[in-house]
Amino acid sequence: MDMQVAKKKLGLKERYAVMTRGLDWTPSYQKMEDIYPCIAYEGIKIHDWDKWEDPFRLTMDAYWKYQAEKERKLYAIIDAFNQNNGHLNVTDARYINTVKLFISGISPLEYVAHRGFAHAGRAFPGPGPRVACLMQSLDEIRHAQTQVHSISNYNKYYNGMHDFHHMHDRVWFLSVPKSFFDDAITAGPFEFMVSIGFSFEYVLTNLLFVPFVSGAAYNGDMGTMTFGFSAQSDEARHMTLGLEVIKFILEQDPANVPIVQRWIDKWTWRGYRVLTLVAMMMDYMLPKRTMSWKEAWEVYFEENGGALFKDLARYGITMPKCAEQIALEKDHLSHQAWSTFYNYAAAANFHTWMPDEDEMAWLSSKYPESFDKQYRPRYEFWREQAAKGNRFYNKTLPMLCQTCQIPLVFTEPGDPTKICYREVDYKAEKYHFCSDHCKEIFEHEPEKYVQAWLPVHQIYQGNCFPEGTDPTAEGFDPLAAVLKYYNFENGRDNLDFDISEDKKNFDEWRGQATKNI
Amino acid sequence: MAVAAISKYEFAPADSQDKFHGAQLLYIGWEDHLLFCSPFCFPFPPTMRFGDVVAGPMQAAFGYHPDFAQIDWAKVEWLKSGKPVALDFDKSLAENGLKHKDVIRFRTPGLNGINGTCN
Numbered sequence: 001m002d003m004q005v006a007k008k009k010l011g012l013k014e015r016y017a018v019m020t021r022g023l024d025w026t027p028s029y030q031k032m033e034d035i036y037p038c039i040a041y042e043g044i045k046i047h048d049w050d051k052w053e054d055p056f057r058l059t060m061d062a063y064w065k066y067q068a069e070k071e072r073k074l075y076a077i078i079d080a081f082n083q084n085n086g087h088l089n090v091t092d093a094r095y096i097n098t099v100k101l102f103i104s105g106i107s108p109l110e111y112v113a114h115r116g117f118a119h120a121g122r123a124f125p126g127p128g129p130r131v132a133c134l135m136q137s138l139d140e141i142r143h144a145q146t147q148v149h150s151i152s153n154y155n156k157y158y159n160g161m162h163d164f165h166h167m168h169d170r171v172w173f174l175s176v177p178k179s180f181f182d183d184a185i186t187a188g189p190f191e192f193m194v195s196i197g198f199s200f201e202y203v204l205t206n207l208l209f210v211p212f213v214s215g216a217a218y219n220g221d222m223g224t225m226t227f228g229f230s231a232q233s234d235e236a237r238h239m240t241l242g243l244e245v246i247k248f249i250l251e252q253d254p255a256n257v258p259i260v261q262r263w264i265d266k267w268t269w270r271g272y273r274v275l276t277l278v279a280m281m282m283d284y285m286l287p288k289r290t291m292s293w294k295e296a297w298e299v300y301f302e303e304n305g306g307a308l309f310k311d312l313a314r315y316g317i318t319m320p321k322c323a324e325q326i327a328l329e330k331d332h333l334s335h336q337a338w339s340t341f342y343n344y345a346a347a348a349n350f351h352t353w354m355p356d357e358d359e360m361a362w363l364s365s366k367y368p369e370s371f372d373k374q375y376r377p378r379y380e381f382w383r384e385q386a387a388k389g390n391r392f393y394n395k396t397l398p399m400l401c402q403t404c405q406i407p408l409v410f411t412e413p414g415d416p417t418k419i420c421y422r423e424v425d426y427k428a429e430k431y432h433f434c435s436d437h438c439k440e441i442f443e444h445e446p447e448k449y450v451q452a453w454l455p456v457h458q459i460y461q462g463n464c465f466p467e468g469t470d471p472t473a474e475g476f477d478p479l480a481a482v483l484k485y486y487n488f489e490n491g492r493d494n495l496d497f498d499i500s501e502d503k504k505n506f507d508e509w510r511g512q513a514t515k516n517i
Numbered sequence: 518m519a520v521a522a523i524s525k526y527e528f529a530p531a532d533s534q535d536k537f538h539g540a541q542l543l544y545i546g547w548e549d550h551l552l553f554c555s556p557f558c559f560p561f562p563p564t565m566r567f568g569d570v571v572a573g574p575m576q577a578a579f580g581y582h583p584d585f586a587q588i589d590w591a592k593v594e595w596l597k598s599g600k601p602v603a604l605d606f607d608k609s610l611a612e613n614g615l616k617h618k619d620v621i622r623f624r625t626p627g628l629n630g631i632n633g634t635c636n
Contacts, residue, residue, distance in 0.1 A: 340554040378636040396578035398555040399544040407555035417635035430618040445520045450530040460560040
């Protein structure tokens with residue numbers, strides 16, 4: 001008689017099914033809509049959650065094993081970097097401002113992404129996406145932690161990073177990435193997945209993460225480069241999830257297509273506006289450049305993204321319409337952004353400077369249509385003035401866009417000599433925008449954006465001074481009070497690179513390593 | 518269209534005039550002078566004389582530019598929300614019809630930035 005012997009070990013596929021789908025159950029005494037209250041209101045129709053194809057067959061136990069292994073390698077390298085004064089191996093101290101921008105602008109977003117994916121995972125009735133979201137949620141908190149740990153070594157030696165999270169929640173320009181992510185996590189779970197999972201992780205990640213990590217590699221920053229590599233396999237998984245989400249939603253019901261298209265349009269634009277910071281980092285803040293912003297946009301969005309949207313055409317999805325305006329801005333974006341931070345160098349937690357002659361020549365060659373005509377004359381004037389001891393520090397607060405919260409620094413599409421102004425009247429209030437796209441996003445959901453915490457308006461309302469400040473006192477200096485509220489040390493964390501303590505210290509420490517002084 | 522939400526979703530605007538301690542916001546941009554990266558945002562009492570805005574806060578904000586001292590204010594062209602408007606220096610902001618969060622721009626014919634480059 002044949003005996004059926006139970007297999008000792010499950011095959012990979014069965015094991016995966018048991019550890020994901022097998023963990024789900026059908027509730028018997030609670031209604032599905034009570035357990036999953038967020039799943040219907042966005043208008044997305046899902047008929048069969050089992051149609052979800054898991055893009056990667058990873059179970060929780062295997063996940064822990066892989067991540068732990070990566071963690072061990074990463075911390076071994078970080079230790080070596082710290083012990084060997086790795087910070088002195090970067091190209092020059094200007095590079096460290098890139099790290100400051102990253103830790104205060106981007107790393108806090110990793111943490112918010114952790115919360116967002118945890119929420120989305122909880123909201124989905126399907127076990128497949130739920131498990132995928134759980135893993136991404138854990139990845140994101142790991143990224144936040146490893147970034148903080150890698151960069152903490154720089155914080156021992158250089159200024160501006162000591163209270164990055166406090167700054168992220170308060171500082172005028174950091175409200176740009178912050179409000180972007182706040183917009184995403186306060187949307188429904190499907191919009192969150194399209195905004196962050198697809199538009200950000202899939203379409204734009206090569207323009208965010210890669211420039212920072214390759215910038216680090218080009219500029220001798222082993223610490224940042226290593227956490228980048230450690231995150232790379234996670235990022236590949238995130239991209240796959242983002243694409244699967246889109247395909248799953250689109251295949252479930254044709255009524256989903258216009259909703260998803262609107263989200264893709266919105267989030268490509270929102271994401272692109274945040275990338276303004278990356279554009280200036282690539283063209284101005286890396287002493288050794290990897291490629292220009294314009295080249296990166298052409299390769300990663302126009303070519304790769306173009307192929308992606310061709311692929312999605314079979315679902316009825318088209319290239320986001322903002323791509324046309326972005327193409328017009330690519331000759332200008334980084335220069336307008338750098339000019340902005342040069343203007344407001346007194347109110348940022350990193351230093352700015354004027355490019356030297358070689359760098360100006362590089363910029364001319366990469367931007368033959370725009371640099372010499374529009375931006376070189378501006379920089380030469382600023383440089384002359386700085387040489388005369390009259391460095392320009394703009395002390396008047398700028399007008400902000402209600403949606404992206406960036407000052408109105410962008411010019412009219414097609415006319416780089418005119419600032420682009422847009423406005424809307426809504427319920428007896430006036431609202432201003434940097435572009436048609438930010439205006440349209442507002443008009444679609446005005447109730448969401450009328451609440452925006454615009455740093456400039458908050459300062460004028462008196463909400464950005466340290467507790468106990470009396471703005472009516474004689475000789476009250478609002479700028480000094482705001483910097484205190486940001487926890488900036490005036491004269492140390494801000495102002496021009498040339499007069500910075502960072503520059504002085506770096507030169508001295510590197511000198512000790514390379515010269516007999 | 519309202520926000521897609523699970524329940525009633527209504528919020529007071531964060532920047533209504535009552536929150537500015539008696540001031541109203543006025544945005545001011547100088548056309549063809551991109552040395553200033555963006556237009557400025559100012560809080561002024563509605564009773565403030567427009568001429569005082571020009572002589573005080575605007576001088577402080579825009580005065581760094583060599584063109585500013587050369588401006589012939591009689592020839593300046595003013596725009597409100599992009600449309601030409603006449604502004605009387607001797608009248609207050611309110612009397613000039615300037616309300617909370619209005620945006621004005623000024624064009625200075627003949628003065629178009631550093632060497633005419635709009636900078």
